[in-house]
Amino acid sequence: MSDHTKMIRAGRKHPSMQGAVNPPVHRASTLLFEQAEDLYGTAPDRHYGTQGMVVHDALREAFCQLEQASSVVLTHSGLSACTLPLLAICSAGDHILVSDNIYGPxxxxxxxxxxxxxxxxxxxxxxxxxxxxxxxxxETRAIFMESPGSLTMELTDIPAIVALAKANNIWTLVDNTWAAGWFFKPLLFGVDFSIQAATKYPCGHADVLMGTIATKSAKATKLLKSYDRASGNFVAPDDAWLILRGMRTMGTRLERQQQSSLQVANWLQEHACIAQVLHPALPSHPDHMLWKRDFTGASGLFSLVLQPVCEQKVLAFLNTLQLFGLGFSWGGFESLAIHCDPQTVRTCDSWQAQGPLIRLSIGLEDPDDLIADLEQALKQLDK
Ligand SMILES: Cc1ncc(COP(=O)(O)O)c(C=O)c1O
Incomplete structure (x- = not known):
């Protein structure tokens, strides 16, 4: 079955659904037992609200299918999905290698x-x-990658690094938010922890924060689940329900966002004010061949490097945009733009750009309208 079909069917078979298409939301902390003997027993498998209810199971099942995982832990934000496995893995004295393009927080x-x-x-x-x-x-314990990096869009040769990590008994983690588990499946490449900010494409509507950590091996699952339980991590059932609802349409949204982002990126490539368009699916992207080898598509997030220009003009460009909201996060139905200077946070000398960097998240608007909006706003750079 394709991911489209899987995302329609996942998590929809449970007796408590009583014929409804979608799972119920149980708001529960206390769970009652029939008899005292069961309080400390092994059955039923749910003892307390933190383990989640039917809606959590349904969402975990959807992510397991999407990431081809055996287990998924849900966390209360994408950032907590990045930090939780590091806390589960690392001990005093350990050393970790982190990609220089990693998400800032x-x-x-x-x-x-x-x-x-x-x-x-x-x-x-x-x-x-x-x-x-x-x-x-x-003492290297883990290697944490993000490919492509969500601002500068460089890709990492994940299979090469996984091979190196396995030979040295090192855990590997990938922040897989850009590909949304749809266009890249890290666990199939031998990565131990595939992480997503479900806040972005799985949610798709800019109204819920959530993170996911998917694992396949028994060892990674055991380590993660143990820390998950011990740390008190939990996501609200209403949020789980909304993310699951988003996942039903995620593939359709992503396909359109892929097409629209390519149309916008191709148009921008020809514009005189743009020095470089950083979209992994464009043959001009420096890591295009890696993208072609490992990914099955591209989402709607990409960046551009402007020709050298003063900050005032960059701000005027952003302030003149009508259809792009100015705001952090991405992956929703609405287009967004931000400017940033990655050079100020990077420490490896691995990123240099000719001019200011603008990141665009392409939403579900008509790409012709988005292009027209960019065209009128880019005039601010010529003034
Ligand atoms: C690549 C990446 N990972 C993780 C996160 C964190 O997600 P959240 O906003 O849900 O904490 C973000 C947020 O922008 C992100 O861009």
Whole structure:
């Protein structure tokens, strides 16, 4: 079955649904038992609300099918899905390798908080491939990748790094938010933890925060589940219901966002104010061949490098956009734009750009309208 069909059918067979198409929302902390003997027994398998109810099971099943995982942990934000497995894996004295293009708050967590527990983070060039072998130490415990990076769009040779990690008994984690589990399936490439901010494409409507961590091996699952239970992690049933609802249409949205983003990216490539369009599906992207080898498609998030221009003009360009909202996050039905300077946070010297960077998240509007909007706003750069 294709992912489209799987996402329509997942999690819809449970007696408590009583014929309804969608699972019920149980708001529950206490779960009652028939008899005292069951309180500390092994059955039933749900003892307390933190384990989740039918709607959580249904959502976990959908993500298991999407990521081809044996188990999925739901977390209360995409960021917590990045930090939770690191806390599950690392101990004092460990060293971890993190891609220099990693999501900024994950970087902050490593630098300001993991370090307090005696875990040292070292960054690597996301395009270094198996040259990162030089950075591996006897105490290296994990390699955390994000491909493509959500601002600068560099891709990582994940199979090469997984091979290196396996040879050295190191855990691998991938922030898979850009591909949404739809266009790339890290677990099939031997990655141990596939992480997503379900806030983005699975939600699709900019109204829920959630994260997911998918695992396949018994060892990774055991480690993650143990920490998940011990840390008190939980997501609200209403949020789980909304994410599951988003997943029913995620494939259709992604297909349109892929098409529209390519149309917009191709148009921008020809514009005189643009130095470079960073869209992995464009043959001009420096890592296009890696994308072609490992991914089955592209989502709607990409970046552009403007020709060198002063900040005032960049702000005027953004302020003149009518159809692009100015805001963080991405993957929703509405188009968004931000500007940023990745050079200020990177430490590996692995990112240099000719001019300012703009990131666009392409939504479900008509791409011709989006192009017209960009065209009128880009005039601010010529003034
Ligand atoms: C690549 C990436 N990972 C993780 C996150 C965190 O997701 P959330 O906003 O749900 O915490 C984001 C958020 O923008 C992101 O861009």
């Amino acid at each position: 994950t970087r902050k967590f490593c630098d300001e908080h993991l370090v307090r527990f005696g875990v040292k983070t070292e960054y690597f060039n996301p395009r270094a491939g198996n040259k990162i072998a030089e950075q591996i130490k006897p």
